Amino acid sequence: MSEVQAMRPTPAEGTTPAEGPGPATAIRVQGVSKRYGDRQAVDDVSLEIRRGEFFGLLGPNGAGKSTLVEIMEGLRRADTGTVALFGESPWPRNTALLPRVGVQTQTSAFFVRQTAHEHLRTVAALYGAPRTAVDATLESVGLTEQSGVQVEDLSGGQRQRLAIASALVHGPELIFLDEPTAALDPQARRALWEVLRALKAEGRTIVHTTHHLDEAEALCDRIAILVDGRIAVTDSPHNLVSAFQAPTRLMLPLGRLDEREAADIPGVDRVTVQGGSLVLETRTPGPVLSAVDKLAGLDGVQTRTAGLEDVYLDLTARLTGSPQSPRRNADTTEHQP
Numbered sequence: 001m002s003e004v005q006a007m008r009p010t011p012a013e014g015t016t017p018a019e020g021p022g023p024a025t026a027i028r029v030q031g032v033s034k035r036y037g038d039r040q041a042v043d044d045v046s047l048e049i050r051r052g053e054f055f056g057l058l059g060p061n062g063a064g065k066s067t068l069v070e071i072m073e074g075l076r077r078a079d080t081g082t083v084a085l086f087g088e089s090p091w092p093r094n095t096a097l098l099p100r101v102g103v104q105t106q107t108s109a110f111f112v113r114q115t116a117h118e119h120l121r122t123v124a125a126l127y128g129a130p131r132t133a134v135d136a137t138l139e140s141v142g143l144t145e146q147s148g149v150q151v152e153d154l155s156g157g158q159r160q161r162l163a164i165a166s167a168l169v170h171g172p173e174l175i176f177l178d179e180p181t182a183a184l185d186p187q188a189r190r191a192l193w194e195v196l197r198a199l200k201a202e203g204r205t206i207v208h209t210t211h212h213l214d215e216a217e218a219l220c221d222r223i224a225i226l227v228d229g230r231i232a233v234t235d236s237p238h239n240l241v242s243a244f245q246a247p248t249r250l251m252l253p254l255g256r257l258d259e260r261e262a263a264d265i266p267g268v269d270r271v272t273v274q275g276g277s278l279v280l281e282t283r284t285p286g287p288v289l290s291a292v293d294k295l296a297g298l299d300g301v302q303t304r305t306a307g308l309e310d311v312y313l314d315l316t317a318r319l320t321g322s323p324q325s326p327r328r329n330a331d332t333t334e335h336q337p
């Protein structure tokens with residue numbers, strides 16, 4: 001079995017989070033700010049993440065995501081504001097929270113001279129996690145076949161999976177994942193999605209920082225988009241996409257329909273030529289499709305509805321004043337009806 005096929009959502013034995021009474025809120029952030037010199041990295045952020053929620057944190061490079069997450073994790077001190085994890089402050093270092101929280105970062109530290117198995121055993125021992133959890137966790141991230149390989153000989157993607165395993169081995173209730181799929185190939189990435197879905201199904205709370213919009217859309221119950229240190233929006237991907245009311249794009253093979261003819265179809269808002277297609281934007285795709293059918297037939301016509309990436313690109317472009325979606329700029333000529 002390949003390591004990717006082996007990456008199955010097997011919960012680490014004896015590490016399922018205890019069910020029980022407790023506040024519905026896993027994380028409460030109130031009025032948190034952080035400045036580095038004259039750079040306001042996090043600016044008066046307030047946020048609540050419920051227990052069992054899969055929460056995505058998105059935003060352009062430098063938006064303040066890592067700083068905010070490190071403050072939530074208790075690794076960095078906020079200038080102002082408060083953070084509570086399960087009702088307790090993570091700062092100054094709160095040892096009572098350590099068994100309940102797992103952290104995977106882009107710069108996770110490894111015992112590089114150890115094998116993957118030895119490394120994870122060491123991490124498990126630090127947390128007092130049962131040894132049985134080591135094999136189960138390695139299997140869950142698809143590293144069983146690499147368990148005897150020295151950490152320094154693992155590929156980038158395998159190391160990344162070991163970092164994720166290190167965050168999970170003690171069965172934490174709350175897991176912080178910083179771009180967990182950044183170095184993974186597409187198959188391994190999809191396999192990790194299943195691992196993450198299984199963690200959510202077990203009732204764990206996940207805070208997931210990512211630049212992959214498709215990943216956030218597929219996994220997250222809610223997302224926050226951070227821009228210039230402030231939360232621009234917090235909602236479910238579904239609500240954000242619905243509220244965006246973006247036009248549907250119909251893509252026709254070039255030469256099928258004249259641009260002027262296309263622009264004259266009632267309901268067509270905009271016509272562009274992009275990457276070898278004539279693109280018609282419309283908010284009434286039904287009537288426009290039947291008009292296209294009558295004029296040119298529907299053979300080879302593709303439709304594309306808006307997704308979270310469109311919402312994200314539009315919002316961040318408006319808030320940062322940067323150019324809008326690259327899709328609209330690349331290889332594009334435009335014709336307004």
Ligand SMILES: Nc1ncnc2c1ncn2[C@@H]1O[C@H](COP(=O)(O)OP(=O)(O)OP(=O)(O)O)[C@@H](O)[C@H]1O
Binds near residue numbers: 036040041063065066
């Ligand atoms: N230790 C530091 N000292 C000084 N400035 C810092 C420090 N850490 C971050 N910054 C600055 O604070 C801002 C926010 O950085 P941060 O790393 O939190 O953003 P981010 O959203 O995680 O970015 P990325 O997506 O690139 O990882 C940036 O302008 C960054 O240069």
